Amino acid sequence: MKRKIRVPWDKGIVGYVAKCREPLNIPDCYMDDRCNSLVDLRTGYKTHNMLCMPILDADGEVKGVAQVINKRHGKEPFAEADMKIQSPKCKLTASAMNPFSNGDNVTGNPDRF
Numbered sequence: 001m002k003r004k005i006r007v008p009w010d011k012g013i014v015g016y017v018a019k020c021r022e023p024l025n026i027p028d029c030y031m032d033d034r035c036n037s038l039v040d041l042r043t044g045y046k047t048h049n050m051l052c053m054p055i056l057d058a059d060g061e062v063k064g065v066a067q068v069i070n071k072r073h074g075k076e077p078f079a080e081a082d083m084k085i086q087s088p089k090c091k092l093t094a095s096a097m098n099p100f101s102n103g104d105n106v107t108g109n110p111d112r113f
Contacts, residue, residue, distance in 0.1 A: 005039055012036035013052050014065045021062060023053040023087075027077035048074025053086055055094045063097050066090050 009015055013034045017024050029035040029047045040047055048070050055064040068086060071078050 005042055007036055007039065012039075013050060014067060017052045017054050017065050018062050021054045021056065021060070023051070023083055025078050025083060026050045026052070046074070049077050051078040051082055051086060053083070053090050055090045055097070057094045057098060063094050066093065 007014065010019070013024060013026065013029070013032065013036070016034050026032050026035070027049050029050050030037065035047070039045075051068040051071075053066050054062050055066055057063050066086065066089070068078065068082070071082065
């Protein structure tokens, strides 16, 4: 049986991005104080770098956060071009989520993460 890993809404890089509603490009996650290494410890995975972007609906409400980790197996940091590629994907994701929204956005329910 797989156990879910839940990160409190106000913790980690994802929580920071959701709160600030701004993308974050981190070349070395373990050098960033916001990095929550608990997930790596529990999964055995090593997160080297990360591009993290908010998924915002048309009203600017946070619907989620997209994470892309370990570009080229962590050997190369993400670039501005990667952010430009991911941004439309986040917008598309938000518009695809809209018809299925139950009115309970991520910022309103800390257990949804």
